[in-house]
Amino acid sequence: MFERFLDGYCNPENELFNYVCKRAYEGLEKEENEKNCIKNVSEWTKKASFIRESFLASLGGLDFKKTELKPEFKGDIDKGEYIIRKVIFQSLPDFYVTANLYIPKKIEGSVPGILFSCGHCKPAKAEPKYQLAAIELVLNKMVVLVVDPPGQGEIIQMPDRHDIDWGVKEHSYIGFTCTLAGMNIARYFIWNLVRAIDFLSSLEFVDENRIGATGNSGGGTQTSYISIIDERVKAAAPGCYINGRKQYIARGHAHDSEQNIFNCLNYGLDYGDFISCFAPKPFRLLSQQYDFFPIEGTIYSLNRAKKIYSLYNKESNVDMVIGSNMHGLTDELRRGLVEFFTSVFLNLKPLDVDPLKYLETERNLSCTNSGCVFGEIEGARTLDELVHEDYLKRSERRGGIESRIRRVININDSVAKPIEKRINPFDFHGYRAEKVFWQNNLEINNAGIYFYGANTKKVKYVIFEEGTFEIERQDSVILKMLEEGDVFVIDLSGMGAVKAAAFNNSPYYDMYGTMHKICNDLLMAGSSLMEIWVNDILGAAKLTDKELSLIAFGKTQPASMISALLSRDISKIELLGEAVDFEKIMKCKARFIPELEVFGLSQNFDTNEILDALTEQGKI
Secondary structure: OOHHHHHHHOOOOHHHHHHHHHHHHHHHHHHHHHHHOOHOOOOHHHHHHHHHHHHHHHHHHOOOOOOOOOOOOEEEOOOEEEEEEEEEEEEEEOEEEEEEEEEEEEOOEEEEEEEEEEEEEEEEEHHHHHHHHHHHHOOEEEEEEEOOOOOOOHHOOOOOOOOOOOOHHHHHHEEEEHHOOOOOOOHHHHHHHHHHHHHHOOOOOEEEEEEEEEOOOHHHHHHHHHHHHHHOOOEEEEEOOOOOHHHHHHHOOOOOOOHHHHHHHOOOOOOOOHHOOOOOEEEEEEEEEEOOOHHHHHHHHHHHHHHHHOOOOHHEEEEEEEEEOOOOOOOHHHHHHHHHHHHHOOOOOOOOOHHHHHHHHHHHHHOOOOOOOOOOOOOOHHHHHHHHHHHHOOOOOOHHHHHHHHHHHOOOOOOOOOOOEEEEEEEOOOEEEEEEEEOOOOOOEEEEEEEEOOOOOEEEEEEOOOHHHHHOHHHHHHHHHHHHOOEOOOOOEHHHHEEEEOOOOOOOOOOOOHHHHHHHHHHHHOOHHHHHHHHHHHHHEEEEEEEEEEEEHHHHHHHHHHHHHHOOEEEEEEEEEHHHHOHHHHHOOOOHHHHHHOOOOOHHHOOHHHHHHHHHHHHH
């Protein structure tokens, strides 16, 4: 239908991404200007408190009750100079965390305790690079607790699901349901670490005033989070995570779900704020020059944080080690973190040791016989079960359906009739057709193919999942509709003829692909693609004076239903194709559709309620 670039009239391929970047940068620059005006510790303390409170709100809070940890010790491995104690504790009732506790044999008094958070690797605590860090720390007379994160190691959450892989795929799949419930999956990661610190602090040989936190990649994320949340952390050294949001957004990479913090671009949570909010306590960045996390952003964040540390006259308390490698905890970064903690907590230089000879197999480090708590520990609960339970507790289904929709989707009630352009008419199986495009209220182009049917008084707006790209495949459906009136197949922002250009290597609609990335960034900007789609439809409805009915396919149904409910211009809606069932999504039993990710949607309403309201209006 449309040739590329809307038949050469304009280039819509980068408009959606450019809008997302513009919105992100506006929030970041506003916050940067505000922080530049901070002149003393008192002003910063107030701002840091606001950032923490906003961060907690974006997580959905940490309103868990501290129950008994009930630690179970599953055996020791004697390594001569130290032992590795295998431990399982409960961070929540029947939610188990597996960990390895490295304990020096000769302890005089109490020693520092280091919490090590693992990055995205399947063995987690048994990953050799992470073992090496724990080994060097314990040989330098520190206790180290290495914790498996959800989805890795022995707490892979969906071991029997062949459609959902371990680690980041689990994180994003379960994280999607968390977003709909008005929270972030990171709250469960953080809570595990809070309880891990509780466990560390309970050990008589650990000095609770010398608790440190470190980790790499996803473990660097967790370290950054626990450092800003838990005041018991006295020194922190996250690796291969902290950079700059402005620099990272432009790279086209999608985040893991726990790293997509709702609205963070607007309330000031840039990566560097994890450092600044830790001031004046010692903080070391561990970074790689060739990382996909841009080193330029890391340096930017470091320099911003130094300004805050200088308010305390503690600028020397924050520094960085830069390795000459790609992403990962290499020998250079490991030495940097060991040197940091021995200096901060022991006022010593690290011992010259060879950690390689102490490496253990994953099997030996396992706390369970099977390598997974599920199926072995009776009653063990999965994270998706916990999330669904919390979602039911958090549901706020009070008040009218329209008001609840508006809590999570910003509706432009003053949308004006767009200025359309109709070009290059053509014949479609004997029916006259025109190509149409127009700008929405965000100055992003929408498009469509308008077919003139047998009845000139009615028009059906049709929204296929792939927009006008599906016309040839759906020609028999369109021809049948043309017997009743005009048909207008429209492209909402980012689909069909106005589809955003791919800007990373992952499959376009898959996890971490272009569409997932766009939706990630919109979430962090406090918005969603569904919000844009709803306003697209409401604007497009202004283009006609005819009796308008809406036909929505598949994943376009929720936005179309909301639009039909709110619009006086739409007289009827018909839903075709695969139905979107948010209750199935909330139980992790539906396909992953990033375009539906709206913070708090399921918390506030369900699509069945919209169906009921449409039925009452006689529109469905």
